Structure formats: structure tokens, C-alpha cells
Amino acid sequence: MPDRPSLLILSFSPIRSDPRVLKQVQLFAPLYDVTTCGFGGAPDGVVEHIEIPGDARAWVDDRLAIATRRYETAYWNIKAVTEAKAKLTGRTFDGILANDLNAVPLALWLEPRSGVHGDLHEFAPKEKDDDLRWRLTVAPFMRWLCRHYLKQLTSITTVARGIADQYEADYSVTVGVVTNAAPYSDRRPTPVHEPIRLIHSAAGQRYRKLEAFIEAMKDAPPNVTLDMIVMPHEPDYVDELKRMGKDVPGLTFREPVPYAQLVDTLAEYDVSMTFLPPTNFNLAHALPNKFFEAVQARLGLIIGPSPEMVSILTQYGLGAIVPDFEVESLRTVIRELTPDKVASWKQAADAAAKDLSAEAQQATWKTAIENLLGSPSARRD
Incomplete structure (x- = not known):
């Protein structure tokens, strides 16, 4: 034209x-x-x-x-x-x-x-x-x-x-x-895996305190595993995390994937942990890409008490809220995971996917x- x-x-x-x-x-x-x-x-x-x-x-x-x-x-x-x-x-x-x-x-x-x-x-x-x-x-x-x-x-x-x-x-x-909503993905939730598969995808930056996930997995029950996809924004920190997690049972570091493949990759899992300690103002008010990508992948969510995420998660019943940002509280929520609970979260994500898509925003x-x-x-x- x-x-x-x-x-x-x-x-x-x-x-x-x-x-x-x-x-x-x-x-x-x-x-x-x-x-x-x-x-x-x-x-x-x-x-x-x-x-x-x-x-x-x-x-x-x-x-x-x-x-x-x-x-x-x-x-x-x-x-x-x-x-x-x-x-x-x-x-x-x-x-x-x-x-x-x-x-x-x-x-x-x-x-x-x-x-x-x-x-x-x-x-x-x-x-x-x-x-x-x-x-x-x-x-x-x-x-x-x-x-x-x-x-x-x-x-x-x-x-x-x-x-x-x-x-x-x-x-x-x-x-x-x-919001940083992801484009709508036409898919259905997968059955919950055995063991339950957790995923955390993040920029490798020290202020995000990603070591909390490693600490939480040290005493995790055998019915859960965690994969971490960490982009090498601070390579020394990422190397440090990998050394910390080397001998932790059930913990694996996975190589980053292109953004276009991320939702498909997440769909291989059951629950996304979007747990962001409020180390600065913007993290305190975080409503990140990964929250919405998990919904489009039809995953459940585990989040901290970040108010922007809490509001949406509560409205749609998408997962669990850790009451604070302490490792022990995160560990408790992980221990309480059951296949039935996770399956209900994945179904809730499916019901919310259109409302929470980029197209709607x-x-x-x-x-x-x-x-x-x-x-x-x-x-x-």
C-alpha cells in the first residue's frame, strides 16, 4: 500500500x-x-x-x-x-x-x-x-x-x-x-512426568541469586528433577553455579536454546520455577517473559511473593506461591509437589493461555x- x-x-x-x-x-x-x-x-x-x-x-x-x-x-x-x-x-x-x-x-x-x-x-x-x-x-x-x-x-x-x-x-x-506475554501457542498440556520435571530458565546474573535453586535441590525428594537453562551474561558466575551443582542429585544444567524454540523446550517439563528475589526495584515488580512462556508451554508455576506475578497466578490458579524468598521455603514447596497437583496447574495454564497471550496484550x-x-x-x- x-x-x-x-x-x-x-x-x-x-x-x-x-x-x-x-x-x-x-x-x-x-x-x-x-x-x-x-x-x-x-x-x-x-x-x-x-x-x-x-x-x-x-x-x-x-x-x-x-x-x-x-x-x-x-x-x-x-x-x-x-x-x-x-x-x-x-x-x-x-x-x-x-x-x-x-x-x-x-x-x-x-x-x-x-x-x-x-x-x-x-x-x-x-x-x-x-x-x-x-x-x-x-x-x-x-x-x-x-x-x-x-x-x-x-x-x-x-x-x-x-x-x-x-x-x-x-x-x-x-x-x-x-506485559511481556508470549505469543499464543496452540498446544495441550502433556501428562505429568515421573519424576516431576522442574525447569528454571534465566539470565546468568549474580543479583538473581540462582544458587537458591541449587541449595533447594540438595535435599529434594526423589520424585522431582530440576533442569537449569542459564544464559552466560556473567560467565564466571555461571561457571561457579555449575561447580556448585555438579554433585547435586536430580540437577542438570542444559544449554540455552534460541528464543523461537523456548516454548517448545519448556513444554518438555511440568513446572517452571519463576522465583526472583527482589534485589532491586524492578525485580520486586517483575512480571517476566518466563512467567508467560511457562503458560504457553502449559506448565505449572512456582513463584515467590512478587506482587505482579501473585496477582495473575492467583486469578488463574496457575501454581504455588512461596511465602518468602528463603531457600527452606522454596524447598518446602518442592517437597509438597504431587502429580495430581501439578496436573491441575497444567490444565489451568491451558485454560488461561489465550487470556495471557501476547495477542491479548x-x-x-x-x-x-x-x-x-x-x-x-x-x-x-
Whole structure:
């Protein structure tokens, strides 16, 4: 359609492997002329992809500018920003979907005809608030970005209600929610295995305290096993975990799989353990991909008392809630697993799969971009 509005999806991430951004591409490429700008190769379905060099860091390198609070200088000296700006200068788009706070100032600088929608994947001012140095140096920069740019956005979304509420309270903006739900998968629950098969898939980062799963399995009953898929974000930590778990009965480390294969891989199991100690603000309000991927794989769930997950799990009866983040409490829940209990959770996941799919969530994005660019159906009429 020659009259389709143009939409730039801007993300300082490898878009082909970024689940949230890839969902945006898949949603909007059939409706608009979508150009993407990010790391790595072009995602399928776009009219053009503008690649940012892989060695261009998307984070602040100008420590002097940060230390002296020359935040505008610090932002425009970010290598990925300068690379993207050079490639996008002179280009005009009808609308821009900017992913994460670090893409927002550049998107606004490009002055698209109809405005910018910002999709904020975390609460940026508290992203690493467990780190004192980060709180003292980077957090003020993030707060400055929020104060100066969020009110210039036409619309905003984020991943969970608690994070949206914090943005609204701190910066007087209206924020919608699009969860990290996985695309709907047409499948049925598998019978519960004997022994019951548990799975935990996570980024290998020390602040996630993945050693809790290893400790919990040291005294696990023989009717359960646990496989861990740990991405090597911090290779030394992942190696340390593997040494800790080497002689633990029933515990296996499994190699990571491509995202496109993840739900099929999870479906080989019975229960996903999505247990995230609240070591920082964003983890306290976590509603992660893995929660929704487990539902699409038709697994039961074991979670900690994370309020965003508790609300949905309770509504749909998807699994068990560990009352705190202590290893002994997690171990108790594992000991209480029975095939009948797990089978009921898997059936509940099957009943909830459509409600909790990406397709059900994306209406908020679709409305926001239609408000920028107009409705595709209206253009056809």
C-alpha cells in the first residue's frame, strides 16, 4: 500500500533476538511501513533496517560529563546514540516507537510528524538500585532523562502496573501496561512426568541469586528433577553455579536454546520455577517473559511473593506461591509437589493461555500507534 504511514521502531538492542521489540515488529509490519534501527540483522517483514555497529555501546562512556552533571553532553556522547543519529539524520518518519529510556531523546530529536510512543522496559531510575555506585552516579542521570523527556512523549507503556504507577507518581505522566506475554501457542498440556520435571530458565546474573535453586535441590525428594537453562551474561558466575551443582542429585544444567524454540523446550517439563528475589526495584515488580512462556508451554508455576506475578497466578490458579524468598521455603514447596497437583496447574495454564497471550496484550500498543498514525482499517475505507 503506497499510502501507508511510516513507523520507525528504535531500540538499542539486537532486535531479532529481543522478544519484546520483535513482538512490536510483528504487530506493526503488516499495518505500516516499518523501519527498524538497532543492533544486528534485519528482522523479518520490515521495509528497511538501519544497523548500529555491534561495538557501539548503548551506555554512558563519558564519565566526566556524568560526574559534573552535564547530562545532555553525556547522552549525546553515548556511542550507540551518535551512530544511530548519524544514520538517521535527514530521515523523516510519521511516527516513532522508542524502546527504553535511552532511545527517547533521540526519537524526539528526529521530530516525527505525528509524535513518539515510548515503551519503557524497566523503571529506569531504579534499574540497579542495589548498587551504591550506580545510585550515586547513574540514577541522577536517569532521573534527569525522565524529567526532561517523558512529558514530551505522545504516549507511554511499560511492562507491569507497579512500574507504571511509579512513573506516574514520580513524573506526572500517564503510562499504559503491555506485559511481556508470549505469543499464543496452540498446544495441550502433556501428562505429568515421573519424576516431576522442574525447569528454571534465566539470565546468568549474580543479583538473581540462582544458587537458591541449587541449595533447594540438595535435599529434594526423589520424585522431582530440576533442569537449569542459564544464559552466560556473567560467565564466571555461571561457571561457579555449575561447580556448585555438579554433585547435586536430580540437577542438570542444559544449554540455552534460541528464543523461537523456548516454548517448545519448556513444554518438555511440568513446572517452571519463576522465583526472583527482589534485589532491586524492578525485580520486586517483575512480571517476566518466563512467567508467560511457562503458560504457553502449559506448565505449572512456582513463584515467590512478587506482587505482579501473585496477582495473575492467583486469578488463574496457575501454581504455588512461596511465602518468602528463603531457600527452606522454596524447598518446602518442592517437597509438597504431587502429580495430581501439578496436573491441575497444567490444565489451568491451558485454560488461561489465550487470556495471557501476547495477542491479548497488544491492543494497548495498537491503540497508541493508531493514535499516532491512524487506523489501517480507516485508510482502507
